[in-house]
Amino acid sequence: MLIFLFIACLLSACTAESSSTLPLEEYTDPASRFSFAIPQGWQASELPEENVLVFTPADYSGDITELRVLLFAAETDTFDTQEHLDQANALLQPFLTKYLDETYQVINQGETEVAKSPAVLLDFAKPYADLYLEGRLVMVAMPGFVLAFLGMGESETWEDFLPTFRAMLKEFQLLPQSEVTPTP
Numbered sequence: 001m002l003i004f005l006f007i008a009c010l011l012s013a014c015t016a017e018s019s020s021t022l023p024l025e026e027y028t029d030p031a032s033r034f035s036f037a038i039p040q041g042w043q044a045s046e047l048p049e050e051n052v053l054v055f056t057p058a059d060y061s062g063d064i065t066e067l068r069v070l071l072f073a074a075e076t077d078t079f080d081t082q083e084h085l086d087q088a089n090a091l092l093q094p095f096l097t098k099y100l101d102e103t104y105q106v107i108n109q110g111e112t113e114v115a116k117s118p119a120v121l122l123d124f125a126k127p128y129a130d131l132y133l134e135g136r137l138v139m140v141a142m143p144g145f146v147l148a149f150l151g152m153g154e155s156e157t158w159e160d161f162l163p164t165f166r167a168m169l170k171e172f173q174l175l176p177q178s179e180v181t182p183t184p
Contacts, residue, residue: 021164024171029053029073033145036071037171039164050095065133067153067161069168070099074146088146092139099150100124100137107134114149115173117142125155134158138169145174 024037027044038044038055045054055069072095076087108123119140125132135152149172151165152158 020160021167022161024164024167026171027055028175032175033073033075034172034174037168038069039168050098051091052095064128065131065154065157067157068151069165070148070150072146072148072150075144076141076146079143084141084143088141091146092148095148096137099152104133112138112169114138114140114147114169115142131155136162136165142174147172 022039025040026035027038028035030046039057041058042055043058043060045056046052047054051072051074053071053073055071057067060066060068072092074091076084076091078084078087104124104126106122107125108121110121112119112121117140119138122137122139123134124137125134127133132155133152134155135150135158138149140147149165149169151161153161
């Protein structure tokens, strides 16, 4: 009986985690380099001069407190490890400077994986008016690419969205150029 109760608790915990994520749909970047999962009904917009894709809910108005996910993706032209890391740092710097000013504080750091490649994870926060802004930055340098996933929003909304952000990252994959057609 005790084993049955333990298994039931484990199953309910798994169900609770999966039910707290928003339903996702596949998104393929305009250059057909990768696919990614985004919440159903979210909008994608391109900032090609910055190598950034911005994903937002349909009712997004642009306010700094609103939930959004940015994906920085740039190609590197070397497979030499040190040169690749140097290029990745140089490519990431303008993105990080623009979207994470000095007032953000790192509140947690760790490691994760994106498409089976090791990645650095940073959680950050800052006070804003009468509330807090929070988010997560996941950076990965994989052969030929440097990627940064940046999710952010008002603290309570972000905490509710975090399981969905994790699920989005699990679905990221690089694609062979000849096998896909971009989604609009």
